[in-house]
Amino acid sequence: MSIIEFRGLTKAYKDVVAVNNLTARVEAGRITGFLGPNGAGKSTTLKCLLSLATPNSGSGLIHGAPYQALVNPMRQVGAVIESGGYNPSLSAIRNLEIIAAAAGIPDARALEVLELVELLDVAPKKVKEFSLGMKQRLSLATALLGDPEILVLDEPSNGLDPIGIAWLRTFLKNLAHDGRTILISSHQLAEMQNTVDDVLIIHKGKLITEGSMLDVIGTGTLEEAFIRLVEAS
C-alpha cells in the first residue's frame, strides 16, 4: 500500500524546471531512498510534498491528501529539511518546546526525543554552539516530536562523521523496525545501499527509476547502478 504519492509533480523557479512531471509511490513500512545528484530536485520535491513550496502542477500526497490538509500533521509526518528549523540563539530544549506548543504536544516529549537522539546532556545549550552533527540530531528530534508513523528526511547524514553516520543508520533501522515509513533523500550511495529497502532515483527533475534495492542494483553496487542510470538518462 502506498503511503506517499507524487502525481505529475512539476515545480519551476522562473525558467528552471526543478522537478518535471514526477510520478512515484512510497510503500508503507519501508525505508525508501530518494536519490539523485546535487541539484536533481530532491529537496524541491520534498518541500512540495510538505507544503513548503507550491508546485506549478501535480501534487505530492500523504495518505491521499496534501500535507496542508492533514489534521495535526506533526503527529503523522516528521520531517528533516536541509534549511534547519530552529532558532540558533535559543537552546535545544527551548526550540523543541516552541514547536511542541504549536503542534499541541506536551513539553515532556521534548526531553524524551532529546534523549532518543542522545542530546539530553546539551539540552540547555544554544543551538548556535552545536556541531553540524548535533544539529542534524536535533532536526531528527524535531521530526520525532509527534511520534509520527512517516518520516521525510532530506539529507540527514550531511555533515556527519563516520561514527555519526553509523549511529544514524542504526537509528533509522530501529525506527523502521517499529513499522514507520521513511523517505530519505541522499547522495551518499554506499550508505544508502546499507540502509534502504526501495529506491527512487531522479536526475534533472525527472524520475529515472524506482523499485526495490535488489531490483535496481542487480548484482552490482548502488553506485554502479546509479551512474549507469544517470548517464543513460
Add this chain to the structure above:
Amino acid sequence: MRNLLKSEIRKVIYTKSFYGYLAGAIFLALLASFPAAYSIHALKSQLDGASLMDPQLVAGVYGKAISGYLFTMILGIALIGNEYQSGQIVSTFLATPQRFKVLIAKLVVAACAGIFIMVISTLVGFGGAYLGLSHYPHATAGLSIFLNLLLAAVISGAVISIMGVAIGALVRNVKVAQVGAIIWLFVVEKLIVVFWATGGKFLPSGLIVGMLNVHIDLKSSERFLNISTTNYFGVGASIALMLAYATVFAFIGSWITLRRDVD
C-alpha cells in the same frame, strides 16, 4: 489557534532581543521626554510663543513619552524576518501548514507584545517628562493627556508592530528591513513633516500626535524648529486611520506569506 498562540508567545518571551527592544523603547522614551521641558525653555527665544505656561505645550512635553514606538516596528520585523532567515519558519509551517493561521497568530502576538512595550515605555517616559517638568512649577497639563497617551500607546503599539510583521514578510533581509524602518521613522517622516506639513498628519507619527490631541503651533526663523499640529486629525479619525494602516499591512503580510515558498 490556542496552540499556535502559545508557540508564538514562547518565541517572543524566550528571545533576549525582546527585552532589548523593551529596554530600547524605554531609553528612547526617556531620552525624548525628560529633557523636552528644558529644551523648550532653552529655545524659548527662538520659538515664537513657546512657553511652559501653555498647557498644550506641556501636554506636548508629556507626549514625547510615546517616542519608543520605533522598537515595536523592529520587534514586528524580527518576529517574522528572523524566522525566515534562520529557517525556523520550516518547523512553524510543518507544525501548522495553514499559513494564514500562522500569520494571524503572529499578528496577534506581535500586537500584544507591541502594546506591552509601548505601555511600559510610555509610562516610564511619562515619569521622565514629569521629572523634567518638575523644575517648572507653573507648567501643568490636564489628566486627559495621560489618558490620551495610554490610548495612543495601546493603538500605536499594536498597529506599528503589525506593520513591522508585514515589512518583515516583505523584505527578506532582517537587518535591511530594520535599518530601513529606522531611517523611515527617524529621518523620512521627520523631513516630510518639516517640508510638507499637510502630508505629515497622514503618517503613523502624525496619527500618534493626533491621538494625543495636542495642538501646538510654534513658529521659528529656523524652519526645522517649526512645529504645527493644529491641522492634525482628531482622536477618533487618527485611531480609524491607524487601524486602516494595520488592516492594509496585515493584508500585505498575509498575501506575501501565503504565496512565498520556503527557501
